[in-house]
Amino acid sequence: MPMPSEISAQLPDEESALWLMRLGAAGAERQAALAELHGLLLRASRFELGRRRATLPHLRPGDLDDLAQQSADDALVAILAKLGDFRGESRFTTWAYKFALLEASVKVRRRAWQGREIPLEREAWATLAGAARTERGAEDGELFAAIREEIESSLGPRQREVLVAVALNDVPIDVLAERLQTNRGALYKNLHDARRKLRAALAARGFDLELDRKEER
Amino acid sequence: MSEPTAPGRGGDELLARLLGPGTPELTCEECFEVLDAYVELAIAAEPADERVPGMRAHLEGCPACTEEYHSLRALLAPEEGGGPR
Numbered sequence: 549m550p551m552p553s554e555i556s557a558q559l560p561d562e563e564s565a566l567w568l569m570r571l572g573a574a575g576a577e578r579q580a581a582l583a584e585l586h587g588l589l590l591r592a593s594r595f596e597l598g599r600r601r602a603t604l605p606h607l608r609p610g611d612l613d614d615l616a617q618q619s620a621d622d623a624l625v626a627i628l629a630k631l632g633d634f635r636g637e638s639r640f641t642t643w644a645y646k647f648a649l650l651e652a653s654v655k656v657r658r659r660a661w662q663g664r665e666i667p668l669e670r671e672a673w674a675t676l677a678g679a680a681r682t683e684r685g686a687e688d689g690e691l692f693a694a695i696r697e698e699i700e701s702s703l704g705p706r707q708r709e710v711l712v713a714v715a716l717n718d719v720p721i722d723v724l725a726e727r728l729q730t731n732r733g734a735l736y737k738n739l740h741d742a743r744r745k746l747r748a749a750l751a752a753r754g755f756d757l758e759l760d761r762k763e764e765r
Numbered sequence: 766m767s768e769p770t771a772p773g774r775g776g777d778e779l780l781a782r783l784l785g786p787g788t789p790e791l792t793c794e795e796c797f798e799v800l801d802a803y804v805e806l807a808i809a810a811e812p813a814d815e816r817v818p819g820m821r822a823h824l825e826g827c828p829a830c831t832e833e834y835h836s837l838r839a840l841l842a843p844e845e846g847g848g849p850r
């Protein structure tokens with residue numbers, strides 16, 4: 549169920565309206581707008597790749613630029629397909645940038661995991677056991693032990709697979725989606741359901757979960 | 766702001782990743798839909814979380830969307846230096 553958002557459609561600002569007009573034009577004007585937009589998308593893609601450079605130590609500079617070009621190309625295709633969805637809730641360029649950043653960040657995560665196996669549950673249990681040992685005493689040890697038991701007994705197979713991979717083994721959700729031939733949204737739903745079940749199971753065993761979390765507001 | 770995928774995280778962070786925000790949250794698709802407007806509000810120091818309920822919770826729960834949020838914010842407002850959320 550979508551949540552009510554107070555962000556509402558409004559008339560695009562002048563610059564955004566100009567973008568829409570030029571992209572909707574014919575011939576040379578549209579071509580010029582497409583080229584300019586592609587340039588912005590390329591800049592955003594390179595920006596993202598620069599931020600994630602450390603996760604791709606083996607990539608050559610040429611490969612990196614290929615990745616930026618592909619991200620900009622794919623973002624442009626996505627943008628043209630969704631142009632009708634732009635509601636003027638932000639500047640057009642901000643709206644466009646998010647497509648390039650998404651394309652680039654997904655490509656980086658997948659590239660970083662290329663040829664790498666998804667870690668096994670055994671490694672996740674080791675992470676939990678490590679947290680249990682290093683935390684603030686017996687109570688945390690009990691909590692982390694209970695978490696493992698409930699992951700093994702309360703969750704469905706897909707919920708368990710996604711929670712272990714994403715929350716414990718640090719597998720990016722897009723990488724997992726690619727391996728399992730599904731999409732990020734579907735896997736996040738599995739993750740969300742797994743977390744809800746896990747919370748309920750732990751609460752039923754008497755753990756006060758809110759005390760264990762730092763409130764941040 | 767530390768990256769959500771940083772290794773060697775503490776127990777609190779591990780718990781947060783295991784248990785999620787525990788409050789109603791947007792889906793990844795809804796998050797992407799409002800990301801541009803949310804980031805512009807945040808940069809303008811408008812009450813972005815009031816205007817987009819469920820967004821903050823999703824960002825707490827979803828490492829991938831959080832990375833994209835930080836990237837868009839850093840691209841648009843480099844002067845913040847990747848600063849506060």
Ligand SMILES: [Zn+2]
Binds near residue numbers: 736792796823827
């Ligand atoms: Zn998400």
